[in-house]
Amino acid sequence: xxxxxxxxxxxxxxxxxxxxxxxxxxxxxxxxxxxxxxxxxxxxxxxxxxxxxxxxxxxxxxxxxxxxxxxxxxxxxxxxxxxxxxxxxxxxxxxxxxxxxxxxxxxxxxxxxxxxxxxxxxxxxxxxxxxxxxxxxxxxxxxxxxxxxxxxxxxxxxxxxxxxxxxxxxxxxxxxxxxxxxxxxxxxxxxxxxxxxxxxxxxxxxxxxxxxxxxxxxxxxxxxxxxxxxxxxxxxxxxxxxxxxxxxxxxxxxxxxxxxxxxxxxxxxxxxxxxxxxxxxxxxxxxxxxxxxxxxxxxxxxxxxxxxxxxxxxxxxxxxxxxxxxxxxxxxxxxxxxxxxxxxxxxxxxxxxxxxxxxxxxxxxxxxxxxxxxxxxxxxxxxxxx
Amino acid sequence: xxxxxxxxxxxxxxxxxxxxxxxxxxxxxxxxxxxxxxxxxxxxxxxxxxxxxxxxxxxxxxxxxxxxxxxxxxxxxxxxxxxxxxxxxxxxxxxxxxxxxxxxxxxxxxxxxxxxxxxxxxxxxxxxxxxxxxxxxxxxxxxxxxxxxxxxxxxxx
Amino acid sequence: xxxxxxxxxxxxxxxxxxxxxxxxxxxxxxxxxxxxxxxxxxxxxxxxxxxxxxxxxxxxxxxxxxxxxxxxxxxxxxxxxxxxxxxxxxxxxxxxxxxxxxxxxxxxxxxxxxxxxxxxxxxxxx
Numbered sequence: 001x002x003x004x005x006x007x008x009x010x011x012x013x014x015x016x017x018x019x020x021x022x023x024x025x026x027x028x029x030x031x032x033x034x035x036x037x038x039x040x041x042x043x044x045x046x047x048x049x050x051x052x053x054x055x056x057x058x059x060x061x062x063x064x065x066x067x068x069x070x071x072x073x074x075x076x077x078x079x080x081x082x083x084x085x086x087x088x089x090x091x092x093x094x095x096x097x098x099x100x101x102x103x104x105x106x107x108x109x110x111x112x113x114x115x116x117x118x119x120x121x122x123x124x125x126x127x128x129x130x131x132x133x134x135x136x137x138x139x140x141x142x143x144x145x146x147x148x149x150x151x152x153x154x155x156x157x158x159x160x161x162x163x164x165x166x167x168x169x170x171x172x173x174x175x176x177x178x179x180x181x182x183x184x185x186x187x188x189x190x191x192x193x194x195x196x197x198x199x200x201x202x203x204x205x206x207x208x209x210x211x212x213x214x215x216x217x218x219x220x221x222x223x224x225x226x227x228x229x230x231x232x233x234x235x236x237x238x239x240x241x242x243x244x245x246x247x248x249x250x251x252x253x254x255x256x257x258x259x260x261x262x263x264x265x266x267x268x269x270x271x272x273x274x275x276x277x278x279x280x281x282x283x284x285x286x287x288x289x290x291x292x293x294x295x296x297x298x299x300x301x302x303x304x305x306x307x308x309x310x311x312x313x314x315x316x317x318x319x320x321x322x323x324x325x326x327x328x329x330x331x332x333x334x335x336x337x338x339x340x341x342x343x344x345x346x347x348x349x350x351x352x353x354x355x356x357x358x359x360x361x362x363x364x365x366x367x368x369x370x371x372x373x374x375x376x377x378x379x380x381x382x383x384x385x386x
Numbered sequence: 387x388x389x390x391x392x393x394x395x396x397x398x399x400x401x402x403x404x405x406x407x408x409x410x411x412x413x414x415x416x417x418x419x420x421x422x423x424x425x426x427x428x429x430x431x432x433x434x435x436x437x438x439x440x441x442x443x444x445x446x447x448x449x450x451x452x453x454x455x456x457x458x459x460x461x462x463x464x465x466x467x468x469x470x471x472x473x474x475x476x477x478x479x480x481x482x483x484x485x486x487x488x489x490x491x492x493x494x495x496x497x498x499x500x501x502x503x504x505x506x507x508x509x510x511x512x513x514x515x516x517x518x519x520x521x522x523x524x525x526x527x528x529x530x531x532x533x534x535x536x537x538x539x540x541x542x543x
Numbered sequence: 544x545x546x547x548x549x550x551x552x553x554x555x556x557x558x559x560x561x562x563x564x565x566x567x568x569x570x571x572x573x574x575x576x577x578x579x580x581x582x583x584x585x586x587x588x589x590x591x592x593x594x595x596x597x598x599x600x601x602x603x604x605x606x607x608x609x610x611x612x613x614x615x616x617x618x619x620x621x622x623x624x625x626x627x628x629x630x631x632x633x634x635x636x637x638x639x640x641x642x643x644x645x646x647x648x649x650x651x652x653x654x655x656x657x658x659x660x661x662x663x664x665x666x667x668x669x
Contacts, residue, residue: 014470017419017448021426022467042646043467044423047500049631050655063496069424113427132434150424150521212592215568215620227593234595320544320588320597322569331569333586346572346586356623382423382461385646465648501655502647 006030014043020117020374021381023355027370034370037362039355044385052345057083057157057312060345065151068349068383071110072151073102073142074325080155081236082321082332086314087157089287093238093280095159100238101275102142102154104268105172108179109138110326111261111268115186118258118375122199127189134182137175144168156309158287162300169276176269176276183265191259200254204361204373207252214357217350218328219264220377222248223256230324242271254376261378264326313340327351327378349383393480405539411481412535414443415455418474423461425488425521437524442531450477455534456511460488460521462495462503468510475511483538484513485530489520496520544597551602551611554587558614561589561598568614571624573632575658576603583609583634604634613639631656 012025022043028035048067052060064079065072077099084091091099112131119127139149145164146152154161190196206216211224221228229246231239247263249256283290289305289312301309314336322331328350335344354377362370421429432439433446447453456475463471475484486507489495494505507513514537517530549557558568569588576582587600602611613636615622625636626645633654636642644651653660 014467015418015420015450015474017446020421022422022461042644042648043464043470044461045464045466045502045646046462046497047502047655051497051500066424066496069427116430129435132431133436136436149523150427212567213619215618233593234590320599322590329569331588333570333572333588335574344572344574346570348570348588352623353620356620465651501660 007035012037020379022385023374023379023381027367029367032366032368034362034365034367036359037370038359041355041381041384044381046386048347048386049345052342054341056310056340057314057342058309060342061153062151064347065153066382067347067386068325068327068330068351068380069150070113070380071106071326073106073154074323074330076152076155077103077237078321078323078325078330078332080157081323082319082334083157083312083314084287085321086317086319086334086336087287087312089158091159092282092284092286094163094282095284095286096237097275097279098160098164098284099155100242101172101272101279103237104272104275105138105141105176107268107326108176108265108272109135109142111265114261114326114378115190118372119190121371121375122196124189124196127186130182130186130189134179134186137178141168141172141175156285156289156301157312158289159283159285163284169279172276173273176272180266180269183262183269187262191255191262196258197255199368199372200258200376201251203254203365203369204376205251205253206357206361210357210360211252214360215353216328216357217353218324218326218378219257219260220328220354220357222246223260224252225250228329230322230329234322236321236323238275242274244271254372257376257378311340313338314342322348325350327380327383328354347383347386349386351377351379351381351384352386355379355384408539411454412538414445415483415531415534416445416447416453417455417457418450418453418478419446419448420456420474421459422463422467423459423490425460425490428521428524429457429459429487429527432524432527437528439528439531442528442535444531450474451479453478454481455483455485457485457487458491458507458511460486460490460495462490462497462500462505463507463510464502465504468504471507472510483515483534484511485515485517485534486513487517487519487522487527487530489518492516492518544599546599546601549600549602551604554600554602555612555614555617557600558587558617562617565592566590566596566598567592568618568620571621571628573628573634573656575632575656577606578658581606583632585611585628585634587614609634610637611635612637613642615639630654633657 007028007030009028012027014022014024024040026038051063064075112135116128116131143149146154206224208225211221227246227248231244232246247260289309291302291305316338318335320333331348333346337343361373491507515530515534519526566589569590572586574584582603585602589598628634629642630644630646
């Protein structure tokens with residue numbers, strides 16, 4: 001009874017410098033020890049699934065990219081691939097290769113942001129500043145071809161909105177090469193740094209059985225010993241033709257998750273260089289929306305196609321598709337009753353599944369360790385709350 | 387009673403020594419660490435080294451008790467979040483300012499009219515500067531902070 | 544993708560059988576078919592661990608009494624997904640440890656994802 005009276009329940013409120021976004025944790029503490037932490041979410045619930053039923057297919061794309069705002073291209077690509085599956089369009093090889101390359105660049109950018117936030121949480125503002133510096137060249141490259149730094153709206157049903165030039169691909173290769181040199185500096189600050197190791201080794205161990213029971217996905221699952229990567233198990237785009245290494249670790253602690261993500265960045269860099277060198281020539285759009293504009297703009301869609309895309313309608317049926325985003329497995333289920341708006345569009349977000357495991361991991365830890373565990377799960381609340 | 391007397395005295399003092407105070411306030415805006423959605427990523431970029439907002443005198447503080455500006459980086463404010471934003475604003479000591487970033491604070495943005503949102507930020511807190519964009523570039527956010535600085539120096543708020 | 548229509552009282556057996564043959568749960572969703580056939584449908588997506596096989600279980604329940612047994616003890620992932628389906632659609636999951644609203648405030652009236660819930664009306668402040 002006296003033991004119970006010493007414990008206090010406090011709010012790790014929606015505004016806190018160490019939660020990446022709006023999460024409310026109801027934490028039971030005594031001194032510095034956390035006995036239980038229960039997440040409360042819903043502070044960013046914008047009603048995506050209801051919005052999808054009210055908007056046309058192409059109108060929903062900007063809203064969808066704001067779900068996972070860190071890795072927007074992964075969702076862009078998944079949604080368009082789902083529409084292409086429903087309409088029976090097969091995209092040209094050049095479009096598939098460019099989309100794969102952009103997916104991998106997005107993976108690098110997203111993992112760098114995760115590293116920045118994680119470093120900031122553990123008290124390393126230098127890692128924050130360095131990671132943001134490394135992101136800039138890639139974001140500028142995205143902006144050059146898609147027009148957006150954070151949200152792209154680049155894919156269209158049938159391929160891509162605009163083609164890329166040979167010069168652009170050379171610059172991508174140069175940017176990735178420079179990034180690979182600088183990655184060793186980031187590693188020296190994180191995985192090879194004794195203080196970082198002491199703060200993350202043995203912290204937040206998720207066993208294999210717990211990981212499978214809680215349904216976690218992505219690097220969190222791979223760091224617990226299960227080699228599940230949708231790019232390998234259920235491949236999409238150009239992944240069947242690439243030899244991808246699935247990176248796993250067995251310890252399941254925060255350090256293992258860090259190692260998995262850093263190795264994934266190296267693997268992505270290698271894939272981007274390979275893809276940028278071997279992109280096949282050809283058109284970037286196929287299907288009924290592929291008419292290109294006049295000779296002045298030979299690489300973009302024409303106005304007539306853009307208007308047709310706006311009026312896109314999908315016949316009756318249901319389709320399901322899953323891809324791999326930097327956070328884990330993303331999936332969409334589309335039920336259509338014919339017409340320009342979906343009947344039901346269901347999104348699966350990996351951060352929602354990973355956050356469920358958090359209440360298990362944060363039992364009987366210290367407050368600082370709880371923050372490290374939360375950071376290592378790589379949560380983005382736009383996609384948790386949808 | 388005491389705080390009313392204190393407020394009136396400070397208003398009088400402020401009138402007497404207008405300019406240096408306002409200059410000081412405008413050049414040392416201390417924001418609260420507060421991020422809701424996508425615009426918060428561009429706000430993190432604002433604090434990073436390329437567009438460095440530290441040179442404007444800002445110093446991000448974790449608790450609203452030590453801050454004078456509440457930068458609300460978009461993501462529309464939901465019903466659950468509205469009480470949080472109001473509480474943060476109430477906990478800030480005066481003089482306090484609010485900057486609303488992004489289209490979602492201006493009119494609800496893309497998600498306007500949804501069942502869980504409060505479309506306009508100024509229906510819950512009084513806003514001084516709005517920065518449009520979805521998300522606004524870090525340079526545009528810097529422009530917003532400079533607007534607030536100018537507003538403090540030229541208008542008595 | 545293999546689609547199986549399952550009765551509500553047979554759901555737990557089907558889920559346990561899939562778990563034992565090496566499948567994992569991906570998603571629990573709900574669909575509102577009230578205007579078409581006066582039912583709600585709960586969808587359960589399963590995938591083979593490290594493999595491309597997909598199985599979808601569909602459970603139909605009548606609209607005036609939408610109750611489905613909960614599989615939150617077999618697959619931990621179903622815990623929050625079932626809370627979300629309850630919150631947005633109103634389908635009740637029997638045997639769930641903590642069936643409460645997860646996204647919306649506790650005093651919100653109505654279930655937004657139903658087709659007769661008009662979402663786009665002006666919200667008043669406060």
